[in-house]
Amino acid sequence: MTDRDMATFQVGEQCPACLQMMRPGLQPWHRVCSRCTYEGSTLLVDIDVAGTADVVDEAMREEGLNQLRQSNFEALEADIARRVTAAGGERPRLLDVGCAHGWFLEAGRPDFEVLGIEPDAKVADAAVARGLPVRRGFFPDVLDASEQFDVIVFNDVLEHIPDIGAALRACMRHLQPGGWVIVNAPARTGVLYRFSVLMARLGLPASFERLWQKGLPSPHVHYLDDDSMQAIAGHAAMQVAAVRTLPSLTARGLYARIRADRSVPAAKAMLVASVLSVASPALRILPADIKVWMLQAKG
Ligand SMILES: [Zn+2]
Incomplete structure (x- = not known):
């Protein structure tokens, strides 16, 4: 351990x-x-609660993520709709924590009564302007104590929340009996993460830092796998009832996705995008980089 490691390590x-x-x-x-x-x-x-920062180019990110996100959200929404039922034959209620521009709310609307929560003021206001039911602020602060949902969704959100246990316990307070918590997050066992660990061990930490989103306003604070998710859920009296994977790459949109971080030069983004495009058929048969853990209350 170096002096620098010691300085930042908190007992x-x-x-x-x-x-x-x-x-x-490794870092x-x-x-x-x-x-x-x-x-x-x-x-x-x-997180940019005031809506003033401009580190990630939202327009570029929007373009880059659009195709992949849409197909993933449609597949995930259909899966959740098959599992979730509401008491009394009513439409089940779905809460999307950190709903961003409200894409998943749009996917869920045909099957659910939807509500989103988004802390980034600029993003939340844009979703509201498009007619989506989004509250600006943090989960669970902006909910009334009595508000209950049949499913609470974290799409690329839970891995950003430092007190992950407190977040899941808050879910339990706002879930109907038999309700679900859906955790869609990058997997520690995924091929991209394992490759980045290998590169970091070889003294090339750039991809490792990128997967942790180091330097971005909302970096990752957890990298989960099946066992750790099960254990963390257990502390909140929940269990992993189902696990599925989602594709993390499509050739189209990769360049824009990488370029969305303005610190990456265009030539480098193009090179990375073309390498990943060539590799993406192989990545589909390797361990998935995105997992969805579906949690339910124990018993
Ligand atoms: Zn441990």
């Missing part, structure tokens, strides 16, 4: 899965559990 950091101590990982901000497979970070989350 008392605890694994949210097995509750043992975390220890320094000064990276943490690995001393007992289980959970990985975390000390990267600071600084």
Whole structure:
């Protein structure tokens, strides 16, 4: 351990899965559990509640993510709609935490009464302007104590929330009996993450930093797998009832997705996009980079 690692390592950091101590990982901000497979970070989350920052080019990101996100959201929404039923034959209620521009709310509208929560003021206002039911603020603060849902969805959100256990316990307070929590997040066991770990070990940490979203306003603070998700859910009296995967790459839109971070030069983005495009058929048969863990209350 270097002096720099020591300086940023805070004694008392605890694994949210097995509750043992975390220890320094591959970078000064990276943490690995001393007992289980959970990985975390000390990267600071600084969500733009005032809507003034411009680090990620929203328009470029929108274009890059659009095709993949739409097909993934449609597949996921159909899966959830098959599982979730509401009492009394009513339309089930769906809460989307960190709903961004409301794409998943739009996918869910045919089957659910939807509500979104979004902390980024500019993004939330844009969703409301498009007629979507979105509350500006943080989960669960903007909910009334009595509000209940049949399904609560975290699409690329839970891995950004430092106190993941508190978030799941809050879900339990707002779930109907038999309700679901859907966690759509990058998987520690995915091929891209494993490749980035290998590169970081070889002294090339760029892709590792990128997967953790280091330097972005809302970096990742957790990298989950099946075992750690099950353990974390267990502390909130929930269990993993189903697991599915989603594709993380399509050739179209890759360039825009990479270029959305303005610190990546155009030539480099083009090179990375073409390499990933060539590799993407192979990536489909390798361990999935995106997993969806579907949680339900125990018993
Ligand atoms: Zn652990």
